Amino acid sequence: MASVKISKLEKQYGAVKVLHSLNLEFADGKFVVLLGPSGCGKSTLLRMIAGLESISSGDVYFDDVRVNDIHSKDRNVAMVFQNYALYAHMSVRKNMAFSMRLKKVDKKIQDEKVAWASSILGLDDYLDRLPKELSGGQRQRVAMGRAIVRDPDVFLFDEPLSNLDAKLRVQMRTEIKDLHQRLKTTTVYVTHDQIEAMTMADEVIIMRDGRIEQSGSPMEIYDRPDNLFVAQFIGSPGMNIIECQVAEDSGVLYAVLDTLCLPLPVNSNVSPGQKIYYGIRPEHLIAAKAPMSFGSSSERLKTESGVVRVVEPTGPEIHVYAKLAGQDVCSISRERIMWAPGDEIFLQPDLQHVHLFDGETQIAL
Amino acid sequence: MGSAQVRQTSKGKLPRWLTSEHPLPWLFPVTSILVVFGLYPVLYSLWLSFYKRNPATRTEKFLPSWNWNKLIGDERVWDAVTVTFTYAAIALTIQLVLGMLIALLLDSDRRGFGLFRALMTLPLVVPPAVTGMMFLLMYDSSFGVISNALYSLNLLSPDHPILGSGSTALWGVIVADVWQWTPFMVLIMLAGLRALPKEPFEAASIDGATAFQSFFFLTLPMMSKIIALAVLVRGIDLFRIFDYVKVMTDSGPGTATETLTAYAGTVYFKSANFSYASTVALATLILVLVVSTVFIKVFKIRF
Ligand SMILES: Nc1ncnc2c1ncn2[C@@H]1O[C@H](COP(=O)(O)OP(=O)(O)OP(=O)(O)O)[C@@H](O)[C@H]1O
Ligand SMILES: [Mg+2]
Numbered sequence: 100m101a102s103v104k105i106s107k108l109e110k111q112y113g114a115v116k117v118l119h120s121l122n123l124e125f126a127d128g129k130f131v132v133l134l135g136p137s138g139c140g141k142s143t144l145l146r147m148i149a150g151l152e153s154i155s156s157g158d159v160y161f162d163d164v165r166v167n168d169i170h171s172k173d174r175n176v177a178m179v180f181q182n183y184a185l186y187a188h189m190s191v192r193k194n195m196a197f198s199m200r201l202k203k204v205d206k207k208i209q210d211e212k213v214a215w216a217s218s219i220l221g222l223d224d225y226l227d228r229l230p231k232e233l234s235g236g237q238r239q240r241v242a243m244g245r246a247i248v249r250d251p252d253v254f255l256f257d258e259p260l261s262n263l264d265a266k267l268r269v270q271m272r273t274e275i276k277d278l279h280q281r282l283k284t285t286t287v288y289v290t291h292d293q294i295e296a297m298t299m300a301d302e303v304i305i306m307r308d309g310r311i312e313q314s315g316s317p318m319e320i321y322d323r324p325d326n327l328f329v330a331q332f333i334g335s336p337g338m339n340i341i342e343c344q345v346a347e348d349s350g351v352l353y354a355v356l357d358t359l360c361l362p363l364p365v366n367s368n369v370s371p372g373q374k375i376y377y378g379i380r381p382e383h384l385i386a387a388k389a390p391m392s393f394g395s396s397s398e399r400l401k402t403e404s405g406v407v408r409v410v411e412p413t414g415p416e417i418h419v420y421a422k423l424a425g426q427d428v429c430s431i432s433r434e435r436i437m438w439a440p441g442d443e444i445f446l447q448p449d450l451q452h453v454h455l456f457d458g459e460t461q462i463a464l
Numbered sequence: 465m466g467s468a469q470v471r472q473t474s475k476g477k478l479p480r481w482l483t484s485e486h487p488l489p490w491l492f493p494v495t496s497i498l499v500v501f502g503l504y505p506v507l508y509s510l511w512l513s514f515y516k517r518n519p520a521t522r523t524e525k526f527l528p529s530w531n532w533n534k535l536i537g538d539e540r541v542w543d544a545v546t547v548t549f550t551y552a553a554i555a556l557t558i559q560l561v562l563g564m565l566i567a568l569l570l571d572s573d574r575r576g577f578g579l580f581r582a583l584m585t586l587p588l589v590v591p592p593a594v595t596g597m598m599f600l601l602m603y604d605s606s607f608g609v610i611s612n613a614l615y616s617l618n619l620l621s622p623d624h625p626i627l628g629s630g631s632t633a634l635w636g637v638i639v640a641d642v643w644q645w646t647p648f649m650v651l652i653m654l655a656g657l658r659a660l661p662k663e664p665f666e667a668a669s670i671d672g673a674t675a676f677q678s679f680f681f682l683t684l685p686m687m688s689k690i691i692a693l694a695v696l697v698r699g700i701d702l703f704r705i706f707d708y709v710k711v712m713t714d715s716g717p718g719t720a721t722e723t724l725t726a727y728a729g730t731v732y733f734k735s736a737n738f739s740y741a742s743t744v745a746l747a748t749l750i751l752v753l754v755v756s757t758v759f760i761k762v763f764k765i766r767f
Contacts, residue, residue: 171670172673175672180663186668245671
């Protein structure tokens with residue numbers, strides 16, 4: 100077990116810089132999830148921690164030991180590769196036992212560990228098959244098995260569940276979490292799946308174009324995104340963002356876009372005339388069939404009406420996509436209101452959960 | 465429909481058989497070459513081997529088992545078989561190991577390695593007979609570089625001609641073969657090494673494998689088909705060894721370096737016993753076929 104520290108880490112391929120001076124610290128035993136759009140450098144970062152990719156500049160530390168010049172075989176990390184990287188000529192059993200075979204671990208312990216991993220991963224029936232005789236998801240589970248039979252200082256997982264079906268994915272998620280809670284091994288986990296990120300992480304790191312946009316606990320990131328990118332990236336369906344301008348009417352501030360006039364939370368850090376992004380998560384955009392009373396004296400504080408475009412009942416909730424003054428917005432409610440496309444819909448933001456971002460810098464206000 | 469259209473547009477320009485979809489016209493050229501230069505000589509040899517030839521009177525008599533019986537009782541044939549197998553086994557082993565080692569060294573994307581890979585192939589463009597002559601000169605006991613180097617290093621006594629002594633002559637020939645054909649092994653091995661996927665090696669490194677362990681647990685098994693193919697191709701070639709022996713030692717001293725093909729050549733050209741020479745050549749062919757078939761079966765090579 101080890102903590103991992105990354106300081107001013109950069110990666111350059113020729114003239115192209117793919118990682119820009121990253122500073123990160125993963126405390127010992129933490130489960131850290133890296134989240135970001137495709138091509139933002141997640142795999143590259145993971146491979147640099149593993150020692151598979153040369154470091155252009157900066158340092159990587161395991162427990163305050165600089166490991167830049169330590170070969171990957173001596174770093175004692177276990178990794179699940181995005182493309183599995185199985186040993187094509189070895190059976191599933193041999194793939195999983197390979198690291199133990201190299202260390203000349205007792206054959207009986209090898210068998211026990213492989214049996215344990217294969218039962219968790221549902222691979223019992225495939226132990227004697229070659230990787231080419233497996234489906235994509237089965238191969239991915241073998242890659243997973245090869246990592247979990249080890250007892251590493253750091254686990255590195257590069258989208259380890261991306262190819263599994265929904266049910267298996269949920270199951271594996273639980274298994275990985277359970278494993279982590281038992282072993283308490285520092286884990287860095289790359290995923291595209293937000294639910295995975297939210298449910299598993301102690302800490303989420305959002306990356307974009309080789310830079311860190313925000314890091315924090317899943318709830319922190321969800322509730323208090325630092326900037327517009329994080330706000331839009333986290334959450335599904337994504338946060339409603341309306342680009343508008345601050346206006347003043349008899350001492351009260353509003354966000355205005357054409358005919359749309361949205362209330363601002365009191366004490367908002369904005370000034371009249373400022374361009375802002377007005378963000379509200381779908382579950383905080385309350386929908387109703389009739390105008391809602393606002394409990395305020397001001398004339399302009401009213402619910403906005405729009406037109407329903409698409410309705411998506413998911414079971415526990417209903418997602419309603421509507422057009423509001425030319426903007427596409429989404430509202431989620433748990434109430435069983437029956438909407439039909441074309442219906443008039445009245446929407447009202449929950450002022451406690453409004454996110455405002457500067458129109459220029461896109462940073463949270 | 466597509467082919468019908470093509471045929472219509474080419475109507476009147478190309479003769480009918482050139483636009484045919486029947487396989488025969490397309491198979492004809494290669495088949496005829498094989499028949500004329502492959503099948504006919506073999507059948508003719510077989511036919512010859514069934515005749516007893518009298519070189520003095522230049523007459524033949526049909527005696528199907530005569531040559532074959534003679535072959536089995538001929539000690540020179542068995543000597544030649546031993547020499548051939550020794551030669552092929554030693555040369556093949558050296559070329560295989562050297563070829564793999566050099567290929568491992570040259571398997572790099574760093575600048576300049578492409579040049580080395582290209583230079584490596586130079587010995588292959590030298591005709592084998594010229595290589596033989598070259599080594600003949602280098603082995604010369606009065607001015608040959610190799611001989612003199614060995615003499616001055618006291619590895620060999622100066623009264624010991626390399627190609628002229630039974631104990632070293634075969635080695636002398638093998639060195640020439642190795643010089644010329646190791647690059648061929650390097651080429652095949654390099655092609656294989658360069659085509660290996662990188663990811664399993666990264667995974668092995670993560671799993672804690674040293675370079676040696678990676679080589680033995682990953683590189684070798686992943687290259688096994690290619691290595692087997694290289695062994696097959698080179699092995700068959702080595703079995704037919706003729707030029708180096710002919711040029712450098714002419715099977716001597718005595719019959720110390722007489723291989724099967726060299727013996728067949730001697731019988732043919734020196735004794736003019738065409739039918740017995742054919743028998744020896746056929747025996748070589750049969751031996752190659754048997755050995756390579758067993759090899760293909762054992763190592764499960766698929767083409
Ligand atoms: N060998 C390379 N040479 C040049 N550019 C590279 C190389 N490898 C990766 N890149 C670039 O580096 C960037 C980061 O790649 P990386 O694989 O880390 O992305 P990622 O975040 O893992 O994406 P994904 O989610 O799709 O797996 C990409 O823009 C990619 O094009
Ligand atoms: Mg990736």
